[in-house]
Amino acid sequence: MLRVAVVGSGPSGVYTAQSLVQQDRLPGVRVDVLDRLPCPYGLVRYGVAPDHEKIKSLQNNLRTVLEHDRVRFIGGIEIGPDGPPPARLLELYHAVVYCVGAAADRHLGVPGEDLPGSYSATEFVSWYSAHPDAKADGFVRGVESAVVIGVGNVAVDVARMLARGVDELRPTDMPQEALGALAESQVREVHMVGRRGPSQARFTTKELRELGSLPDTEVVVDPAELALDPAYADTAGLPAAVRRNIEVLRGWAERPVLGLPRRIRLRFFLRPVAVAEAAGRVGGVRFERTLPD
Structure with a gap:
């Protein structure tokens, strides 16, 4: 046998x-x-x-x-x-x-990355998914703004969890510790930052659009950053999925800022070069402008 x-x-x-x-x-x-x-x-x-x-x-x-x-x-x-x-x-x-996947995180390799308050997506996702290896860390407690490095679906998930109201998460299988921390969260602004442009972003349109449907949350996109992408002005030669993403981003960029309680800012052509320290933990992230490939 x-x-x-x-x-x-x-x-x-x-x-x-x-x-x-x-x-x-x-x-x-x-x-x-x-x-x-x-x-x-x-x-x-x-x-x-x-x-x-x-x-x-x-x-x-x-x-x-x-x-x-x-x-x-x-x-x-x-x-x-x-x-x-x-x-x-x-x-x-x-x-x-x-049939196994990557067992370790990828690091940015920038100064300050190991400061308290700096986490990998694996750590954060494991926390709100009740992974056995998850750290017992409140993550969002005492935080008013967050920076998410990356413009793929994992980054969209993280940004959405940071901005979504806890009442919508209570019926899910999210662990109680994470629900409690998110219920107390004071996060009002989430910056999702990519080193390349919108035509290279790896999120799918369905997940991207979900950001725009979160209650009491607005998505803000800088039209000047979108225009840095050579493919932005003429999307005819792009794959259909990328064209749909750009149209969603274009719609947000053309919309006036409404001043809702929570805000997700999508940023492009920015590369992190250092994580700044304040009072012994993350106080900010310093970026430099990148150029289109």
């Missing part, structure tokens, strides 16, 4: 297990899905924002695979120095498939 180990229980790992047990050429194959964490589903459980319940419901499909009579989930097993070495898996299984 063929035995296969799949390391990682996120979507790629679970769908790998599904593909194996559905192979006609592998009758009777048995698959063990191994994970360092005690619960399966990877980023679907611990990375998708709690207010994106439709995406999180993908767990139901993944659960069906793990309930197959020839698939077994084994949590709490870390392959490597703190657990069985890869060589041991090859002794126990006929084949091993690794």
